[in-house]
Amino acid sequence: MRHAARGRSRPLLLATLVAVVCSSPSGAAEEQDKYEDQMLARCAERAHKNAVGERAQWIKALEAAFPDKVVHATTEEEYATWFALLVGKNEDWRRDDVPGFAELFDKVLQRLELGPVPSIKRDEFARYTKKMMRDGPGRDGPDPNEDADRVFRVLDRNADGELAPEEFTAGLKDDKLGADADGNGRLSKTEYRGYFHKRVQVRADTLSAGRAPGGDPLVRGKEGKPAPGAGLPEWFGALDTDKDGQIALFEWRKGGRPIAAFTEMDLNADGLLTRDEYQRFVKQTEDKRKQQKREEQD
Numbered sequence: 001m002r003h004a005a006r007g008r009s010r011p012l013l014l015a016t017l018v019a020v021v022c023s024s025p026s027g028a029a030e031e032q033d034k035y036e037d038q039m040l041a042r043c044a045e046r047a048h049k050n051a052v053g054e055r056a057q058w059i060k061a062l063e064a065a066f067p068d069k070v071v072h073a074t075t076e077e078e079y080a081t082w083f084a085l086l087v088g089k090n091e092d093w094r095r096d097d098v099p100g101f102a103e104l105f106d107k108v109l110q111r112l113e114l115g116p117v118p119s120i121k122r123d124e125f126a127r128y129t130k131k132m133m134r135d136g137p138g139r140d141g142p143d144p145n146e147d148a149d150r151v152f153r154v155l156d157r158n159a160d161g162e163l164a165p166e167e168f169t170a171g172l173k174d175d176k177l178g179a180d181a182d183g184n185g186r187l188s189k190t191e192y193r194g195y196f197h198k199r200v201q202v203r204a205d206t207l208s209a210g211r212a213p214g215g216d217p218l219v220r221g222k223e224g225k226p227a228p229g230a231g232l233p234e235w236f237g238a239l240d241t242d243k244d245g246q247i248a249l250f251e252w253r254k255g256g257r258p259i260a261a262f263t264e265m266d267l268n269a270d271g272l273l274t275r276d277e278y279q280r281f282v283k284q285t286e287d288k289r290k291q292q293k294r295e296e297q298d
Contacts, residue, residue: 033169039151044203074235079129092119148196152189163187171260202261205233247273
């Protein structure tokens with residue numbers, strides 16, 4: 001009975017929120033922000049779980065075949081280094097090029113629906129890593145746009161198919177320039193999808209950093225200081241272009257990340273995301289997730 005009730009909870013929540021925002025627009029902002037945050041958290045959790053299994057399988061196989069040469073990829077450029085390892089001096093990756101990778105080769109073919117082709121090209125592998133490993137659930141999972149569209153419907157109070165500035169959540173207001181691709185001051189459903197997916201990916205990366213072996217934000221070295229790399233995702237070092245141990249807002253913008261996510265992690269709002277600040281955010285996020293899970297089970 002509990003499972004059945006949970007299955008009905010999301011549509012009921014959506015219907016309730018639609019009624020609230022339609023009947024009282026002036027008091028809807030807080031409910032909208034809360035709903036968007038809940039959906040982002042759910043999607044990030046799902047994306048994290050999906051990525052962990054498949055990505056971990058890749059990393060394990062690559063590290064066994066290419067010791068000390070494997071990057072724990074989070075960007076398109078880093079995933080491209082995986083393909084370079086697989087093909088060596090060749091242009092395409094063939095099923096039997098590297099022992100132990102036949103199952104992963106077949107998985108790529110299945111995910112991309114390529115059929116029984118003899119090799120995988122560089123652009124095909126890039127499409128696979130972007131779609132299946134960086135952007136969350138694969139084609140056998142839920143439609144990745146379904147949750148974004150559900151939130152869009154709640155925010156679109158006048159149901160005109162666009163979000164006007166007065167319909168923006170706090171996150172959208174922070175990231176208006178990045179989300180509004182055509183610069184017309186309003187957001188289409190497609191633009192909102194892009195914003196939503198970027199926010200989900202940042203949160204999924206945060207979950208991965210907090211739960212990875214050796215990634216505990218509270219891991220300490222001999223002198224009581226955080227151990228090098230503990231609790232930090234690889235994108236932290238990639239975005240820290242001047243290598244000063246922190247990410248400035250301009251570096252975050254340059255990396256194409258959503259401003260709303262930076263604002264969320266910048267706990268003291270000084271425009272700099274430090275190592276300790278990020279680690280505190282990871283712990284707070286994990287504690288919040290556990291609390292929400294306990295509340296759902298009660």
